[in-house]
Amino acid sequence: MSTLNFGYGINRPRAIDLDNNDLRKSNAIIAEMPELQACIGCGSCTASCTAGAITNFNFRKLHTAVRRGEYRGVYEELSKCMLCGKCRLVCPRGINTRGLVMLIKRKLGDF
Amino acid sequence: MRRASWQEYQKDIADDKYYYARSCIRQNFFPGSEKAFLDILTNNLGIDIYDDPLHTSCTGIGYHSDVVPLETIMTVVARQFSLMAEAGYENFISSCITSFGIYNEVLATWEEFPETEERTRRYLKEATGRELVKPRSIAHTSDIMFHHRHAIARQAKRRLINVHTGEPLKVVEHIGCHYAKIFPKSGIGGSEFPYVLAGMIEAWGGDVVDYPERRHCCGFGFRNYLVQANRGSSIANSHKKLESMAPYKPDFIVANCPGCTMFLDKWQYAIAEMDGTTYGADGRGIPVLSYEEMAGLVLGYDPWKLGMQFHQVDVEPLLDKLGVEYSPEAKYLGPDGKHIGRPRDVAVNCEEVRRIYEIRR
Numbered sequence: 001m002s003t004l005n006f007g008y009g010i011n012r013p014r015a016i017d018l019d020n021n022d023l024r025k026s027n028a029i030i031a032e033m034p035e036l037q038a039c040i041g042c043g044s045c046t047a048s049c050t051a052g053a054i055t056n057f058n059f060r061k062l063h064t065a066v067r068r069g070e071y072r073g074v075y076e077e078l079s080k081c082m083l084c085g086k087c088r089l090v091c092p093r094g095i096n097t098r099g100l101v102m103l104i105k106r107k108l109g110d111f
Numbered sequence: 112m113r114r115a116s117w118q119e120y121q122k123d124i125a126d127d128k129y130y131y132a133r134s135c136i137r138q139n140f141f142p143g144s145e146k147a148f149l150d151i152l153t154n155n156l157g158i159d160i161y162d163d164p165l166h167t168s169c170t171g172i173g174y175h176s177d178v179v180p181l182e183t184i185m186t187v188v189a190r191q192f193s194l195m196a197e198a199g200y201e202n203f204i205s206s207c208i209t210s211f212g213i214y215n216e217v218l219a220t221w222e223e224f225p226e227t228e229e230r231t232r233r234y235l236k237e238a239t240g241r242e243l244v245k246p247r248s249i250a251h252t253s254d255i256m257f258h259h260r261h262a263i264a265r266q267a268k269r270r271l272i273n274v275h276t277g278e279p280l281k282v283v284e285h286i287g288c289h290y291a292k293i294f295p296k297s298g299i300g301g302s303e304f305p306y307v308l309a310g311m312i313e314a315w316g317g318d319v320v321d322y323p324e325r326r327h328c329c330g331f332g333f334r335n336y337l338v339q340a341n342r343g344s345s346i347a348n349s350h351k352k353l354e355s356m357a358p359y360k361p362d363f364i365v366a367n368c369p370g371c372t373m374f375l376d377k378w379q380y381a382i383a384e385m386d387g388t389t390y391g392a393d394g395r396g397i398p399v400l401s402y403e404e405m406a407g408l409v410l411g412y413d414p415w416k417l418g419m420q421f422h423q424v425d426v427e428p429l430l431d432k433l434g435v436e437y438s439p440e441a442k443y444l445g446p447d448g449k450h451i452g453r454p455r456d457v458a459v460n461c462e463e464v465r466r467i468y469e470i471r472r
Contacts, residue, residue, distance in 0.1 A: 006384070009385055010347050013347065
């Protein structure tokens with residue numbers, strides 16, 4: 001690009017742009033697991049998470065990002081999940097969160 | 112409903128006898144604009160306006176950068192007001208949006224906290240021997256131009272119409288944040304629907320572009336750009352606005368704030384260098400005008416006398432659309448006929464450019 005060094009660049013906005021995000025993967029995940037739409041974002045999954053207790057792994061953040069069409073880095077991050085299923089036991093909406101981890105990884109394999 | 116809502120916020124603007132307070136940075140970046148304002152009011156409209164050589168900077172830049180204390184700026188403002196009274200005027204008009212915000216802020220502070228006014232009176236007396244006299248009215252110079260827009264329209268040599276197609280020009284108006292976002296009642300139309308520039312555009316035949324980021328800041332806020340490391344945030348604001356307005360294909364941008372006029376103009380060069388993106392129909396940028404320049408063109412002033420050669424984005428394509436006759440050879444000649452130098456060829460100037468840019472038409 002430019003050969004000039006301005007000493008700064010153009011900061012990219014951190015706004016969530018639902019108009020331009022590619023929601024096809026997100027829609028496919030919800031189509032296969034429609035109960036995900038019942039999530040109230042309480043964070044019980046993250047609070048009870050075995051991996052979250054020893055790393056900064058945050059499952060609520062990850063599945064929220066996926067539903068917004070922000071997939072970058074999610075697949076790699078989900079590799080920290082040990083599939084113990086404690087999150088499934090505490091989910092107040094009865095969502096199969098353990099199954100959701102595997103579903104997201106399957107759908108986002110190419111991200 | 113939306114168009115009429117500006118009428119909810121109105122203010123009294125004096126018809127005549129103005130005391131003129133200049134801007135620090137406009138005289139550097141748009142040196143012809145303040146001269147054009149004085150010429151239009153004096154020669155075209157026959158209005159009494161006093162350009163006082165004794166007044167100083169309002170010190171707003173220092174105040175917003177935390178190097179000038181509140182007491183100091185209040186005393187400086189009090190001195191400007193007392194100079195106005197000594198000159199026999201009572202309608203204070205400011206050329207700068209930052210100053211306009213400062214004057215309103217100081218007056219509101221004196222109103223809310225009378226002890227600060229008493230203290231300022233004492234400081235002013237001790238420092239200069241002057242007495243504080245508050246102005247009867249405060250207005251920004253764009254308010255004055257808006258107030259007299261129909262009188263200007265009656266003297267117009269041309270309207271904001273594309274002479275090749277007969278269509279009204281599409282104009283993006285940008286209002287400085289300190290015009291009405293600090294005190295909505297101090298601006299025509301308030302902070303949500305400021306009508307001050309839109310009123311001029313409509314009166315002179317143009318079409319106002321309503322685009323999603325219309326009320327977004329240009330990014331000029333002093334803290335945003337004074338430190339080089341922060342300027343990425345500053346330029347991101349102008350970038351956001353330009354990206355948002357580009358699909359509406361504006362013919363030019365008009366702004367009433369010194370910082371906005373400068374940033375929306377000069378950042379187009381920086382964005383072209385950093386991002387490889389240029390805007391405008393032919394990728395040569397969207398010209399950015401001050402409202403005095405817009406009024407000057409409508410009244411038939413010479414574009415080089417208006418100082419339009421100091422713009423980063425070349426204005427020639429706009430002048431051609433308006434049917435303005437100009438001399439390309441005279442562009443970089445000073446008032447004394449000497450060559451004043453010319454900028455390096457870049458994408459947003461009308462020179463041959465070999466690099467390939469992504470054009471947001």
